[in-house]
Every structure is written in C-alpha cells, then in structure tokens.
Amino acid sequence: xxxxxxxxxxxxxxxxxxxxxxxxxxxxxxxxxxxxxxxxxxxxxxxxxxxxxxxxxxxxxxxxxxxxxxxxxxxxxxxxxxxxxxxxxxxxxxxxxxxxxxxxxxxxxxxxxxxxxxxxxxxxxxxxxxxxxxxxxxxxxxxxxxxxxxxxxxxxxxxxxxxxxxxxxxxxxxxxxxxxxxxxxxxxxxxxxxxxxxxxxxxxxxxxxxxxxxxxxxxxxxxxxxxxxxxxxxxxxxxxxxxxxxxxxxxxxxxxx
Amino acid sequence: xxxxxxxxxxxxxxxxxxxxxxxxxxxxxxxxxxxxxxxxxxxxxxxxxxxxxxxxxxxxxxxxxxxxxxxxxxxxxxxxxxxxxxxxxxxxxxxxxxxxxxxxxxxxxxxxxxxxxxxxxxxxxxxxxxxxxxxxxxxxxxxxxxxxxxxxxxxxxxxxxxxxxxxxxxxxxxxxxxxxxxxxxxxxxxxxxxxxxxxxxxxxxxxxxxxxxxxxxxxxxxxxxxxxxxxxxxxxxxxxxxxxxxxxxxxxxxxxxxxxxxxxxxxxxxxxxxxxxxxxxxxxxxxxxxxxx
Ligand SMILES: Nc1ncnc2c1ncn2[C@@H]1O[C@H](COP(=O)(O)OP(=O)(O)OP(=O)(O)O)[C@@H](O)[C@H]1O
Ligand SMILES: [Mg+2]
Numbered sequence: 134x135x136x137x138x139x140x141x142x143x144x145x146x147x148x149x150x151x152x153x154x155x156x157x158x159x160x161x162x163x164x165x166x167x168x169x170x171x172x173x174x175x176x177x178x179x180x181x182x183x184x185x186x187x188x189x190x191x192x193x194x195x196x197x198x199x200x201x202x203x204x205x206x207x208x209x210x211x212x213x214x215x216x217x218x219x220x221x222x223x224x225x226x227x228x229x230x231x232x233x234x235x236x237x238x239x240x241x242x243x244x245x246x247x248x249x250x251x252x253x254x255x256x257x258x259x260x261x262x263x264x265x266x267x268x269x270x271x272x273x274x275x276x277x278x279x280x281x282x283x284x285x286x287x288x289x290x291x292x293x294x295x296x297x298x299x300x301x302x303x304x305x306x307x308x309x310x311x312x313x314x315x316x317x318x319x320x321x322x323x324x325x326x327x328x329x330x331x332x333x334x335x336x337x338x339x340x341x342x343x344x345x346x347x348x349x350x351x352x353x354x355x356x357x358x359x360x361x362x363x364x365x366x367x368x369x370x371x372x373x374x375x376x377x378x379x380x381x382x383x384x385x386x387x388x389x390x
Numbered sequence: 391x392x393x394x395x396x397x398x399x400x401x402x403x404x405x406x407x408x409x410x411x412x413x414x415x416x417x418x419x420x421x422x423x424x425x426x427x428x429x430x431x432x433x434x435x436x437x438x439x440x441x442x443x444x445x446x447x448x449x450x451x452x453x454x455x456x457x458x459x460x461x462x463x464x465x466x467x468x469x470x471x472x473x474x475x476x477x478x479x480x481x482x483x484x485x486x487x488x489x490x491x492x493x494x495x496x497x498x499x500x501x502x503x504x505x506x507x508x509x510x511x512x513x514x515x516x517x518x519x520x521x522x523x524x525x526x527x528x529x530x531x532x533x534x535x536x537x538x539x540x541x542x543x544x545x546x547x548x549x550x551x552x553x554x555x556x557x558x559x560x561x562x563x564x565x566x567x568x569x570x571x572x573x574x575x576x577x578x579x580x581x582x583x584x585x586x587x588x589x590x591x592x593x594x595x596x597x598x599x600x601x602x603x604x605x606x607x608x609x610x611x612x613x614x615x616x617x618x619x620x621x622x623x624x625x626x627x628x629x630x631x632x633x634x635x636x637x638x639x640x641x642x643x644x645x646x647x648x649x650x651x652x653x654x655x656x657x658x659x660x661x662x663x664x665x666x667x668x669x670x671x672x673x674x675x676x677x678x679x680x681x682x683x
Pocket of ligand 2: 191192
C-alpha cells in the first residue's frame with residue numbers, strides 16, 4: 134500500500150470526511166472492480182452513486198468500511214487512514230454505518246437485542262443505557278411496538294428500518310446505503326425512503342447507492358455515475374440530472390428515467 | 391413435510407416372510423449344525439440379582455456395564471464437545487497456526503485405527519497425566535458421601551482414575567468428529583452475518599460468540615446428538631483397556647459361561663435399546679430445530 138503523506142489528524146482535510154484517492158480493487162478472480170477511483174465526501178453531504186450492474190458500486194462501499202481490502206490507493210475516513218493497522222480499521226468501521234440490501238439482521242435476536250448488541254460490546258454501554266438509545270431510535274423509524282419481535286416476524290420494509298436503526302445506534306459519522314430498497318416489495322419502499330429522507334434532512338453524511346432516481350434527485354447533493362469500476366461523471370445533483378456532460382451518462386439516464 | 395401413511399404391499403409381505411425364514415434358518419443351523427444348547431434362563435440373573443440382605447433387586451454385571459457405558463458416553467461426549475468446539479473454531483481461524491493445529495488434530499485422529507489411538511492415549515493419559523493430577527488421592531480423601539456421589543457420577547475410587555482416563559481417551563477421539571461438525575455448522579452461517587457484525591464494529595471474537603455461534607448451535611445440535619450415539623457405540627472399544635462397560639462385561643461373562651449367543655444377543659439388545667431410543671429423540675430434535683425463528 135502507498136504511504137500516505139496527507140496529514141492525518143482530524144479535520145486536516147477540511148470539510149472532507151471521506152477521502153478516496155486512486156483506489157484500485159482487483160478481486161482474486163481477476164475482476165478489476167475499481168479503477169483509479171477518487172472522490173471526496175464532505176460533511177453533511179448526501180452523495181448518490183449510480184451505475185449499471187457490476188460497475189463496482191457495492192465494492193466501493195465495501196472498501197470504504199474495510200469489508201474488502203484495496204489493492205492500491207488511499208482511503209481516509211475522518212482523518213484515520215484505512216491501512217494495515219488493525220486499530221485504524223476498527224475505528225473506521227465503528228465510525229461508518231452500513232445498511233445492506235438484504236438487511237442482515239441477526240435472526241436469533243429480538244429487534245431490541247439486535248440494536249443493543251454493538252452498543253454494549255463496542256461502546257461498552259449497560260443494557261439499560263443501550264435500551265434507552267434503542268427505544269429512541271425505534272421511535273424515529275416507527276418501530277417501537279416491534280421491539281420484542283424477531284426479524285423473521287417482520288416485513289422486509291420493517292426489517293430494513295430496524296437495520297437502519299441498528300447502524301445509527303453506533304452514532305456513526307457516515308452512513309453507507311447499498312441498494313437499501315432493492316429487495317423490497319414496491320409498497321414498502323416508501324417507508325424506508327422516508328426514514329432515509331429524514332436522516333438526510335437531519336444532516337447525516339450519507340453515501341447512497343440506489344436505483345430510485347426520484348429519491349436520488351430529491352435528496353442528493355452530488356451524484357457520481359460509474360461504470361466498469363471508473364468514475365464516468367461527478368456533478369452537483371441539479372446539474373447532473375438536468376444537464377449531464379458525458380454521453381454515457383445521458384444514455385444511462387434516458388434508460389432508467 | 392408430507393407424511394404418507396404406510397401401506398402394506400404384497401412385496402412387503404414377501405420380504406417379511408423371507409426375513410423370518412432366514413432367522414429361523416439361522417436358529418436351526420445354530421442348534422442343529424453347531425449342536426448349540428440354548429440356555430436363556432440364566433441370562434436374567436446377569437441383568438439383575440436378588441440381594442437377600444437388602445431384600446431387593448440390584449443391577450448385576452450386564453446392567454452395571456450398561457450404566458458404565460452410559461456414564462462413559464455422557465462424560466466422553468461432554469469433554470469431546472468442549473475440545474471439538476475449540477478445535478473446530480481453530481479450523482476456521484484467521485491465524486495460520488491455529489488452522490494447522492486444528493487440521494493436524496482432525497486428520498491424525500480420523501486417519502488412524504481407533505484401537506491404536508486408544509492404546510496410545512490411554513497409556514499416556516493414565517500413566518502420565520492422571521498421577522500428576524493426583525486424581526486417585528483426591529477421591530480417596532473425600533468424605534464417604536462425596537465418594538458415593540462420585541461413584542454414581544463416575545466410578546468407585548478404585549476405578550476412578552482408569553475411568554477418567556477412558557473418558558479423556560474417548561473425548562480426544564470423538565473430539566475430532568465434533569470439530570468437523572462444529573466447523574461445518576459455523577461455515578453454514580451466511581457470510582453476510584459476519585459482515586453485519588463487522589460493519590457494526592464488533593470484534594471477530596464477538597462476531598463469533600454473539601452472532602455466529604448461537605445460530606450455528608441450531609445446526610450443530612442434531613449432528614452432535616447423532617455423535618453421542620456414535621460415542622455409545624465407540625465406547626465399546628475401551629473394553630480393551632479393561633473398563634467395565636457393557637462389552638467388557640459381555641466378554642467376561644462369556645468366558646465364564648460359554649453362552650456366546652445368549653450373551654451377545656442380550657448385549658446387542660441393550661445397546662439397541664439405548665441407541666434406537668436416542669435416534670428417535672434426535673429425529674425430533676432435528677424437526678424442532680428447523681422450526682426455530
Ligand atoms: N467477492 C467477489 N469476488 C469476485 N468478484 C467480485 C466479488 N464481488 C464483486 N465482484 C465483481 O466485481 C464487479 C463489481 O461488483 P459490484 O458488486 O461492486 O457491482 P455493483 O455496481 O454493486 O452491481 P449491482 O448493481 O449488481 O449491485 C462485478 O463484476 C462483480 O462480479
Ligand atoms: Mg451492488
């Protein structure tokens with residue numbers, strides 16, 4: 134891995150909370166999923182990432198929170214470099230919350246226990262303290278009455294709202310959403326988008342991979358279109374949707390809109 | 391699950407008839423061909439004997455052996471589960487050393503004849519480990535009531551150390567199979583569960599103990615119960631080191647009475663009684679575990 138010469142103390146990057154520079158990811162099977170990918174994510178910003186299937190959107194998110202190792206390049210999250218140092222990697226995954234397409238709740242635990250777990254284990258809270266935070270969060274996502282249910286008893290939309298609450302319980306600085314509504318029945322997409330919309334309004338820094346163009350238009354500050362592991366176009370939301378520069382972006386938007 | 395009611399078909403009748411005739415033929419060959427004198431009437435006294443002092447019935451050799459088999463199997467499986475869980479987790483550890491350790495253990499045990507292993511372990515454990523632990527003196531220095539409890543749970547003082555050695559030997563042996571059961575159970579949990587724990591900042595240890603293992607347990611328990619049945623069967627092998635379990639008692643009786651068939655049929659029935667009823671239990675357990683969540 135390249136040596137970072139960027140100053141590493143917090144706020145050294147100004148407003149940038151995530152710094153991604155020339156990142157390459159090549160899977161063992163030879164797939165080059167990210168090619169010289171660079172971007173900066175500002176505090177309180179909502180960045181939407183779109184692109185065709187297999188373009189590397191999930192891989193980007195997974196690299197940012199350390200689920201995949203990058204082959205070259207630099208990722209810095211809130212001043213902490215994502216390098217081989219175990220403590221750095223741990224700090225980063227605590228700071229970065231992630232919401233998965235298939236929710237990935239723990240099926241053997243109640244909703245309450247799902248959300249309490251990391252608070253107790255990582256933040257070292259007592260059960261009472263954790264439960265207080267959890268109930269607040271469940272209130273926010275409209276799931277208070279399901280605190281004692283098991284994930285298997287909930288609809289997809291409900292599960293995803295719990296998963297969002299679970300990630301928020303760690304008080305992350307950034308939330309990553311990987312197609313959070315793609316696995317949901319159409320009538321449940323709205324309830325999850327509502328939760329995400331509120332988060333955006335409250336000023337949460339969010340990186341959102343989505344196919345919901347209406348939603349993207351509404352909440353995003355900035356949009357990246359990627360293909361084949363490359364950034365094809367990056368622009369402020371208003372400009373991106375009304376006046377995209379690249380021909381490939383225009384093509385993609387006309388297909389999907 | 392669809393359960394069809396069994397219907398008796400003509401083929402079944404033919405099969406039952408053939409089996410019956412084969413059984414009769416065997417009995418005939420044994421009596422006539424071998425000039426064997428069946429003598430079932432002496433068998434019951436080896437199961438239970440009447441004690442005039444107590445004015446009651448006490449278990450005799452065969453039933454005592456059965457109890458010892460049960461004790462051996464329970465303790466053996468218990469220790470094997472602890473050992474197997476630890477080594478099963480080693481098998482999928484991120485550390486190369488632990489993986490090698492787990493692998494070596496499992497491969498070594500599964501690729502050697504059990505009889506050879508028993509001799510190696512038994513003499514190592516009983517000669518080297520037991521005296522160091524001072525088990526024998528420990529038991530003998532207990533009060534009488536404690537000794538009684540220990541005798542009920544394990545073995546009387548005179549056989550205590552031999553019994554423990556046999557338990558550990560069985561545990562080391564069965565542990566290899568349980569390690570594989572545990573490994574398979576852990577690996578059957580979707581990797582997304584690890585990832586969800588990772589994204590929340592849980593350490594690998596907490597991912598394992600809070601997220602993965604509790605779920606894997608539901609998939610591990612049925613095969614583990616199956617392994618318990620195997621342990622009952624495998625425990626017969628410690629008869630070669632003079633542990634007085636069912637098979638050993640059978641051999642002793644046979645050399646005293648020469649009632650080969652009666653004794654081994656009785657011993658078989660006793661084993662079957664244990665293992666078959668447990669099998670039914672395991673079947674139920676599987677169904678229940680599948681219904682969870
Ligand atoms: N673990 C892996 N091993 C090998 N190749 C992988 C792995 N994960 C992803 N890939 C490949 O990397 C490329 C990018 O995958 P990625 O999942 O990031 O795409 P995506 O943009 O999220 O697509 P989608 O919209 O379908 O989710 C694809 O070609 C994919 O097949
Ligand atoms: Mg994806």
